[in-house]
Amino acid sequence: MEIVIKLSQFLLSLSILIILHELGHFIPAKLFKTRVEKFYLFFDVKYSLFKKKIGETVYGIGWLPLGGYVKIAGMIDESMDKEQMQGEAQPWEFRSKPAWQRLIIMLGGVTVNFILAFIIYIGMAYAYGDFYIKNEDIKDGIWVTNPVVENAGIQTGDKILSIDGQKVDKFVPSVSLDILMSKQVVVERAGEEKTITLPVNFIGKILDENKKNVITLRMPFVIGGFADDSKNKEQLKTKDILVSLNGNPVKYYDEVKSVLEAHKNQKINATVLRDNKETPVTLQVDKEGKLGVGLGTLQEDNLEKLGYYKFSKESYGFFESFPIGIERGVTQLGNYWKQLKAIFNPSTGAYKGVGGFAAIYNVFPDTWSWETFWNITALLSIMLGVMNLLPIPALDGGHVMFLLYEMISGKTPSDKFMERAQLVGFVLLISLLLFANGNDIYKAIVGK
Template sequence: MEIAVKFGQFLLSLSLLIVLHELGHFIPAKIFKTKVEKFYLFFDVKFSLFKKKIGETVYGIGWLPLGGYVKIAGMIDESMDTETMKQEPQPWEFRSKPAWQRLIIMLGGVTVNFILAFLIYIGMAYAYGDYYVKNSEVKDGVWVQNPVVEKAGIQTGDKILSIDNKKVDKFSSAIMSDLLMAKTVEIERNGTPQTITLPQNFIGQFIDADKRNAISLRMPFAVGGLADDSKNKDVLKAKDIVVELNGQPVKYFDQAPKILETYKGKTIPGVVLRDNKRVPVQLNVNAEGKLGVALGAIKEDNLTRLGYYKFSRESYSFFESIPVGIDKGIEQLAGYGRQLKAIFTPSTGAAKGVGGFYAIFNIFPEEWSWQVFWAITAMLSIVLGVMNLLPIPALDGGHVMFLLYEMISGRKPSDKFLERAQMVGFFLLIGLVLFANGNDIYKLFFK
């Protein structure tokens, strides 16, 4: 059932982005009286799942969910319809239109992608507001769960003060992505500030470690469940919070392993918080220095009630949400630009993190959440827009590059040149797709 929910979100998001992107090409083409022969969601290699001709355009759904397309008459695109290009240009064809009109048609898809992302962020600011922990509330520092982050010099209990000289005011999931792109991070350890210079291949090391939760809020030792072979099945209950081990206070889960390590195979006294009462228990530590329990999640309001963190909520009116959403969109766009730069810089090792369709599928949660769905869709819309702007023939950016050359020089590239460029671009794209999805396969089966 969880896979079906993930797949449903993935398919809905992908379909929405593809249809709107292609509409971005379709609408200006129609405005400039350019014939659009096909409008397809997914690719119709050999056959279509559905198709219907309305007017001069065939609308359809293909079976191969690798994208979508509009086939514009008189345009050299992925269809490579060279026979049509040998005939005399017709007034309704793309090649007969002025360069500025062709430029608008080609930029329409990415324009819609960026507008969509900003509209989603504005809508999310209005509907959900902001929910976060002020960085000043993280009094006992962060929880570091990744050996690569520890090796870089950041430890559990450190307070993150700034990243690349930008002060951290809010502690959120974005802090890790900012850290991955950073060169320096300022921390406070035992009351003393210090600056840590991160290694150039920090991203690559992080990807190789294959751990997602690298830095997070420190959490109480809440019991989520017990293993079948746990000797504490009759001692502990789900939702218990371990607060003391052999007389030593345990405020956070990360403090427990060091204490338990010294009592392997022994029974020690402990105290748990159960129904808001301190309950003494006798805990059995196994040979590995563990209690045989899984860490449980605690809701934000309970964390506040227990005195761990105070969560802040900011609500916005419709007009207030507009600049907030725009700022969020600009922040995400700039962040993805930094990621793209890192990917094309071999020394960072970021290329190892490039993923294909499985990676996209995997970022959707197993439970349906409209808030998460729209956040991911907005992010993917920015990714799609930026990727399509890359100056690679066969992408929108490649067409734009040649159109700008034509407008500046006054010379239009020959159809033969454009056909060859399209083929080169096509093979480059195939290579990128194979590389990205090959990364997915490697991670799935070999890591």
Template sequence: MDIVIKLSQFLLSLSLLIILHELGHFIPAKLFKTRVEKFYLFFDVKFSLFKKKVGETVYGIGWLPLGGYVKISGMIDESMDTEQMAKDPEPWEFRSKPAWQRLIIMLGGVTVNFILAFLIYIGIAFAYGDFYVNNSDLKDGVWVVNPVLEKAGLKTGDKIVAINGSPVNKFDGGINELVILSKTVTVERNGQQQELTMPVNLIDQVTSSDVRGAVALRMPFAVGAIDEKSKNKEILKSGDVVTSINGQPLRYFDQLKGMLAPLAGKTVPATVIRDEKETPIAVHVSSEGKLGVGIAQLEERNLERLGYYKFQREQYGFFESIPIGINKGKERLVRYWSQLKAIANPETGAIKSVGGFYAIFNIFPDEWVWENFWNITAVLSIMLGVMNLLPIPALDGGHVMFLLYEMITRRKPSDKFMEYAQMTGFVLLIGLLLFANGNDIYKAIVRQ
């Protein structure tokens, strides 16, 4: 069932982005009286799942979910329709239109992607607001969950004060990405501030590790599932919050590290919060230094009730949501651009983290939460917009590059040159797809 939910979100998000992107080309093409021969969701290699001709355009759904396209008459695109290009230009063809109209048609798709992302962020701000913990309230610092960050110098209990010199005021879901992309992290440790320089290849190290994420809120030791073979089966209960073991206070689960090993094979006193009361018990530590229980994730209201954190939920009116959403979109755009620059820098090793469709599929959670769905869709919309703007022939950015050349020099590249450029770009894109999806396969094999 989990895979069905993930797949449904993946296909819905992808379909929405593809259709709206292609509409961005389709609408200005029709406004400028340019014939659109096909409008397809997914690629129809050899056959279509569905197609219907309405007017001069065939609308359809292909079977290969690697994208979509509109086929515009008189344009050298992925269809490589050289027969049509060999004929005299018709007034309704793309090549017959002024350069400025062709530029608008080509920029339509990415324009829609960026507008969509900003609209989604505005909608999220209005519908859900902001959810976070004030960074100033994290008196005991953060939990460094990834050993890579520990090697880089971060320690559990550090309070993150600034990232790349910018103050951190809120601890929310975006903190992990900021840390992973950081060059410097300023922390407060033992009452003193110090600036840590992150390794150049931090992205590569984090994405290559088996642990997802970087830092998290420090959590209490809440008992989850209990092993049937554990001697603590009748002693501990799911939902118990362990607050001391063998007389040692235990406020956070991360403090348990190393505490149990010296007690291996012993039965020791402990204290738990059960039914909102402190209850003394005795727990058995196995010969491996374990209690035989899983860890439960407490809900926000329980963390507040136990006095760990005070969560902030800011709600915005409609007009308040507009600047908030626009600002979030700008931040995301800048962050994604930083990722691309890191990928282009061989020293970072970030290119090894490039993923294909399986990586995108895995971004979606195995439960359907609309706020998460729209957040991911907004991110993917920005990614699609930026990637399509890259000056690679066969992408929108490649067509835009040649159109700008034509507008500046007043010289139009020949059809033969455009054919070769399109073929070169297509080969580059196939290579990129193979590399990205090959990375997915490699990671899946290595991590088995």
């Protein structure tokens, strides 16, 4: 059932993005009286799951869910239809239209992608508001579980003050991504400010370590379950919270862990919070400094009741949601552009994280959440828009590049040149797809 939910979200999101992107080309083409021969969701390599001709356009669904397309008459595209281009240009063909109209048709897809992302973020601001912790309320700093982050100089207990000069007012999950993409982080440690310059290959090292968390909130040691060979099953119960060891109070998991590692193969007196009452227990620490238990979690309201964190919730009215949503969209657009630049800079090692369709599929959770679904869809829409704007022949950005050349120089590239450029672009795209999906396969084989 989990696979079905995950796959359903993946296909639904992909379908929405493809259909709206292609509509972005289709609608201006129709407005400028340009014939659209095909409108397809997914690719119909030698076979269609569904097709129906309405007017001059064949609408269909292909069997290969790697994208979609509109086939516009009189345009050299991925179909490489040379025969059509050998005849005399007709008034309804793309090549007969003024350059400014062709430019609008080609920019239509990415324009819709960006508009869709902003609409989703506005809708999410209105429907879900903001849920966060004020940075000033994180009294005991953050939790670092990734050795790469520790080696870079950020430690458990540090308070993040600013990232690349931007003050951190709210602690939200995206703070980790901000640090990952940053060059400099300012933290407060033991009452002093420290500036940490991250290494150029910080992203690559994180990917090599294969630990997703950069930083997270410090959490209490909650008993979530027991290993089969645990010697503490009789002393502990699930949902117990360790609050003291050897008579010394412990508030967070990292504090408990360090005490246990110092008492390997020993019995240790402890106190747990059970049903809101403190209960003394005696625990056996194994040779690895562990209790043979799994870490549990607490809901936000319980964390707040126990005095760990104070969560803030902001709701927005309809008109208030517009500037909030637009700001989120601009932020995500900037973040993705930073990621793209890092990927094309070999020294960062960010290319190791490039993934294909399996990576996109794995982004979706195995439980249905409309908030998560729309958040991922908005991000994918931005990614699709930015990627399509790259000046690579066979992508919208490649066509736009040649159209701008034509508008500035007054010269139209020859059909032969466009065919060759399209072929080069197609080879580049196939290479990128092979690299991205090959990365997925490699990670699956080596378990990363």
